[in-house]
Amino acid sequence: MRVLVTGAYGFIGAHIVAALTAAGHEVVCAVRGARLDTRFPGLPAIACDMARDLRCEDWLPRLEGIDAVVNCAGILRERGADTYAAVHEQAPLALFQACVRRGVRRAIQISALGDPVDGDFVASKHRGDAALAALELDWLVLRPSLVYSARGSYGGSSLLRALAALPGGLPLPAGGTQRVQPIAAEDVGVAVVAALARPDVARRIIELVGPEAMPLCDYLLAWRRWLGFGHVRILPLPLPLARFAAALGERLGDGPLGRTMLRMLERGNVGAVHAVARLRDTLGLSPRPLQRALNEAPSRVQDRWHARLYFWLPLLRVLLALLWLGSGVVGWTTSAREVQALAAGGPLGGHAALWLARLTASADLALGALCLLRWRPRLVLGAMLAMLLGYTLGVGLLWPAQWLAPFGGLLKNLPLIAALAILLATQERR
Template sequence: MRVLVTGAYGFIGAHIVATLVAAGHEVVCAVRGARVDSRFPGVTAVACDMARDLRSEDWLPRLDRIDAVVNAAGILRENGASTFVAIHEQAPLALFLACQQRGIRRVIQVSALGDPADGEFVASKHRGDAALAALDLDWLVLRPSLVYSARGSYGGTSLLRALSALPGAVPLPQGGGQHVQPVAAEDVGAAVAAALERPACTRQIIELVGPEVMSLRDYLAAWRRWLGFGRLRVWSVPLGWARLVAALGDRFGDGPLCRTMMRMLERGNTGAADASTRLRDELGVAPRPLLRALGEAPSQVQDRWHARLYFGLPMLRLLMALLWIASGVVGWTATTDEVSVLTIDGPLSGHAALVLARLTGGTDLLLGVLCLLRWRLRRVLAAMLVMLAGYTLGIGLLWPAQWLAPFGGLAKNLPLLAALALLLVTEERR
């Protein structure tokens, strides 16, 4: 089959693409900018923008010679034009209507397991499911629970893996007694591939869950053992505190820590009692237990690095932003006499040095604020790296004595350059 996959480069979408390619299907990835991902050599890509392609006419040209469509696009947080309504409802409906116009019968929707009362993430997904169900198509809706992979992570799975790797006691709401029913991303891909091969399985909603219901505490303990960090020690956090942290994550963060995820966890992210049996009967797929999936892919040192750096890198970015802001404030408040002390035996006059301090201080302040706000962070970090290298090189050549100044002087810039380079190369989210 020639299959169009939206959200193809996301965590779940990439596993679906890999499974379909391995099964011999020709995959067309509908992604922003038509970028061909080097992870999938030979795969075709077409341009789309789920935030703006809201009419069926936008999708019709992308459906040439397509036999089936898999919609795996989704967002956990809204950002500008990328709203839940656009990404989960309007754009998918436009795509589904285009399929109907083109006579493409088989449409598979990768949705989300949960209760619409948990938040707009789930509610909008389910409204998209209902819109698809109203069309004359051979549709199938798959609703995965907590999706994980031993070969990588993203979003909430990265957060949980990082929690399991925390030194000391791990803070969990009410001791981590909430229930989850995790399913491997590879098994989600297998379910989509099986759905394409079973056209008779149609016009129904199937919950994609693992074979076992476990507590959040046991889930994290399994990951901690897999990472090689020993026994999990839990610090039971009152539910009110956990809700407050989730609310702060909603307000100030941009990751998976939010009230929607907290409500889903409180309610329990599990399927119906017969979900595993139904999945096996309808699609012939039997997801693996967590311990088996982890045992088939032993952890490596890179897994431990990623888990431990998950919280460390944001802290490093915050400290860098505050340092640049402080440097900017110092540059703007420095007096001529203070600057003149630094220009002894240098080529600049006190006045010229003060002007330079004001200019560089203003730039530092701007970059520090932008870094704090995560605005186009890769470009901001690159600018900070270039400026710091320029400071170090320029001052080191014009005022060599600064290398020997008390408390390290310019020498302190060297580890800062390394820290900025680390932030820059680890900023990629996928």
């Protein structure tokens, strides 16, 4: 079959694309900008924008020659035009309405397991499911629980790996007693392949869950053992403090830590009593237990690096941003007389040195603020690195005495250059 997959480069979407390809299906990736992902260089990609393609007519040309559609698009956070209403409801509905008009009967929606009262993420997903159910299609809604993979992570799965890798203790809300029923991302892909092979399994909602419901603390300890880290204590975190951290993460961060994730964990993310049996009876799928999936893919040193660096990298970004802001403040508050005294013996005259100091201070303030706000991080970090390199080489060559200045001001730029290069190299999240 020729299958159009939206959100094909996401964490779940990529595993579904891989499973479809392995099963011999021809996959067309519908992604923003029609960019080719290095993981799937041989697969065709067409442009779509789930924030803006809200009309049936936007999707009709993309369904030419398509036999089935799998919608994996989703966002955990709203940002700009990427709203829950657009990405989870309006754009999928337009796509499925186009399927009706084009005669594409099979439509599979990757939704989310949870209670709509937990937040707009789940509520909007379920409203999108209801809109699909009202159409004359052979639709199928799959609602996965906590999805993981031993071969990679993204978003919430990366956060949970990082928690498992913390040294000293694992601070968990209420001690991590919340129950989860994790399923391997590879098994989610197998479920989609099975659904395409069974067109009679239609017009129903199926929960994708693993065979074991377990406390969150046990889930994290299994990952800690897989990573090769030693015994650790569980540190019960009072729920009010956990809620404050989630609110802070929602307000200041752009990662998975937020109120929705905490509410889903508090309630527990498990399927119905007969969810596993129903999955076996309808799709012939028996998902692997967590430990078996981990045993089949031993951890590597890159997994340990990623887990350990997860919290350090954003902290490094914040500290560098504060350094740039501090440098800008100092550059503007240093008096003209002090600037001219510092420039004595250098290649620039007093007025030129003062003008350059104020100019670079303004650039420092702007870049520091943009770095804190995570505005186009690659561009901002690249500008910070270029500025630091230019300053270090320029001053070092034209004013070599500064290498030997008190406290080694220029020498301290060298580890800063390395820190910026590391941040630039780790900006890619998938």
